[in-house]
Amino acid sequence: MSNLNDLLEKNQQWAASIKEQDPNFFDRLKNQQSPEYLWIGCSDSRVPANQIVDLLPGDLFVHRNVANMVVHTDLNCLSVMQYAVDVLKVKHIIVTGHYGCGGVRASLEGQRHGLIDNWLRHIQDVYRKHQRRFEQVKGMDNQCDRLCEVNVIEQVMNVVSTSVVQEAWDRNQTLTVHGWIYGLENGLVNDLDVSIDNIEKADIIYDKALQNILGK
Numbered sequence: 001m002s003n004l005n006d007l008l009e010k011n012q013q014w015a016a017s018i019k020e021q022d023p024n025f026f027d028r029l030k031n032q033q034s035p036e037y038l039w040i041g042c043s044d045s046r047v048p049a050n051q052i053v054d055l056l057p058g059d060l061f062v063h064r065n066v067a068n069m070v071v072h073t074d075l076n077c078l079s080v081m082q083y084a085v086d087v088l089k090v091k092h093i094i095v096t097g098h099y100g101c102g103g104v105r106a107s108l109e110g111q112r113h114g115l116i117d118n119w120l121r122h123i124q125d126v127y128r129k130h131q132r133r134f135e136q137v138k139g140m141d142n143q144c145d146r147l148c149e150v151n152v153i154e155q156v157m158n159v160v161s162t163s164v165v166q167e168a169w170d171r172n173q174t175l176t177v178h179g180w181i182y183g184l185e186n187g188l189v190n191d192l193d194v195s196i197d198n199i200e201k202a203d204i205i206y207d208k209a210l211q212n213i214l215g216k
């Protein structure tokens with residue numbers, strides 16, 4: 001039976017190297033965190049939140065699930081958002097999708113994978129919402145990439161629609177919601193130009209971002 005000693009050894013080396021660079025690092029973090037960002041990303045092992053944006057422990061509050069979804073009734077995601085916005089007072093919520101997302105591809109291909117099919121149904125809803133425009137996109141890979149992008153935009157709108165964000169804006173709290181997409185092949189993030197910091201501009205920004213991807 002294999003054990004996890006190699007991981008525990010790596011942990012010791014990691015903690016030692018951080019302490020070497022900054023002897024007080026863990027002491028400072030021990031009592032409080034004050035991240036400026038909430039990251040909502042995919043669970044995919046190739047999309048590690050902190051590493052991609054080169055942030056240390058303490059800088060990023062993170063929620064991840066399959067295909068970076070923000071489902072209106074998901075108490076887990078909503079609780080993370082509520083704590084991040086109301087208590088930690090993050091200034092930015094970043095929904096980060098990625099190209100080649102297995103969840104998005106599975107939802108397009110429609111093969112059965114078990115319980116997760118019910119989760120992926122939300123992405124199929126996104127596809128169906130824009131079906132006419134998606135049908136003009138040629139090729140499976142191309143369709144998959146566009147759906148990865150459009151899914152991020154829809155999830156940004158889901159974040160914007162939550163009572164958590166609406167109430168923060170009602171009390172004039174500074175909070176911007178962003179949509180990014182990450183390339184597995186080059187490690188680079190693209191901004192999908194869907195940053196929203198108040199409800200009045202949301203629909204216009206949403207329409208423009210969608211047009212950039214799917215045309216009119």
Ligand code: CO
Pocket residue numbers: 042043044066067068098100101102103104
């Ligand atoms: Co994914």
